[in-house]
Amino acid sequence: MVERRRFGNLLPHAILWLGIAVVVFPVYLAVVGSTHDAATVANGMRLTPGAYTLENYYRTLFEGASRTASQPVATMLFNSFVVAMAIAVGKIAISIISAFAIVYFRFPFRMTAFWVIFVTLMLPVEVRIYPTYKIVSDLGLLDTYTGLTLPLIASATATLLFRQFFMTIPDELVEASKIDGAGPIRFFKDTVLPLARTNIAALFVILFIYGWNQYLWPLLITTRDDMQTIVIGIKKMMVVTDGFTEWQLAMATAVLAMLPPVLVVVLMQRLFVKGLVETEK
């Protein structure tokens, strides 16, 4: 502290708590909204929780909002989980081995391969929506987990990250492994993977959130209700004419959709921050 303040740090704390209140408010309201019955919500929200928590969550999870004839949210949660895991694990797996190839081998077209991957950094899904959709449908992958995840698995970011990390592994380790008679696969398994553990975990946190929160791609690629992810499911609940939206169930769905990624961020905060800072560089 540079100077002595008359009221200590009261003002900074007050500003921070005000900021937190504003940030938390929408979520608090959603939680409260999910504990009332339809009539209470429709007549104007209250700020205190109601008594329909169990009923609402039970209906949301296992029956689905009846009037909108949608799927039970438990199915959607399962789909979201599969998609997020497949994207995170798939991305990490294919990028770590391709980065390993680029760093630890010399072969014709090595730099070409690197640039082919690197350029895709500049092409988010949003700018090539319909052609990609067409390819996936030509391959017969609509409404499949493969179609939902495979096109999102290629990522220049993860490859670059691992390449950067491999460059920091001292050469002596490679030489020592070679003297011990280990080949590249053995070296990868026994030396590289253990060293990269934290990087993999940090990347996993970021990619899990990325996969869970996908919107545009699952929206296009799924036509069957039972293949929907929860983020798409909530959008569908809102569409069925405004007057008939069952807000208390929509809010329960919103809470369930937020819970897993938010828990991941809060519980693995250190890894999350590390991943975020690294993927942006």
Add this chain to the structure above:
Amino acid sequence: MQKRSIFGGRLLPYALLAPQLAVTLVFFYWPASQAVWQSFLLEDAFGLGSDFVWFENYQALLSQPDYYQSAVVTLLFSLAVALLSLGVALLLASQADKSLRGATTYRTLLIWPYAVAPAVAGVLWIFIFQPSLGIIGQALRRNGVDWNPLLNAHHAMLLIVLAASWKQISYNFLFFLAGLQSIPKSVIEAAAIDGARPARRFWTIVFPLLSPTIFFLIVVNIVYVFFETLGIIDTMTGGGPGKATQTLVYKAFADGRLGGDLGGSAAQSVILMIIVIALTAVQFRYVERRVTY
């Protein structure tokens, strides 16, 4: 940069690269080149055949008042979100930087909105501002404001700006806090000894030293508004009322799906690709500069 010590092996490196290259070629290069090719084609009304029409799709696009409106909407939307979320995040981060005790607690309490999906963030904010049952929407109407985001373009814009900024504050906060914590305290103390008050110190020392972070965050925020807010717009306004909240990406999405104008949508995608490449280039130049600092 190259490693000195490497492995031999003829086929292994190709085998290791194969999965990533296959996915990249099939799902990136093929569709991207299709987008470019399709932007030169015009499909007939029944989708049976298509003609090569050179730049007709681009001409048609650039003569649409709608397209310019979307460009203006995107610009205003990005500016508003960047200003609001950067401003609030900087304010909060500078306060958290001051109160040394509890800084990590505050960080935990402020970073989680990053994990909320844009579409879900949209739903949360509609619930608050819904004219008939939202808690603030109702209060506004009771106090004589004719609040109606479904009909009033300004209200709709305000809504998506709020939701988009809310989600982005956590990210900006995290980077501002890191930036602030890396400014040496001795510089600030030296200024204080010279008699500079806190406000003066902020503008003449902290702010300039923070400028690389600010610049970086502006680029990131613009990219975010361009591409990731599609979920927010789709759940909150659907681009309406009229086309008042239709951004460039949303228009490309809506024209291709609802309108079925694939050539026009492809032309828009190509223009967007050029914009992304430009933004990425700017970001990279900046990263290089920071490294040589």
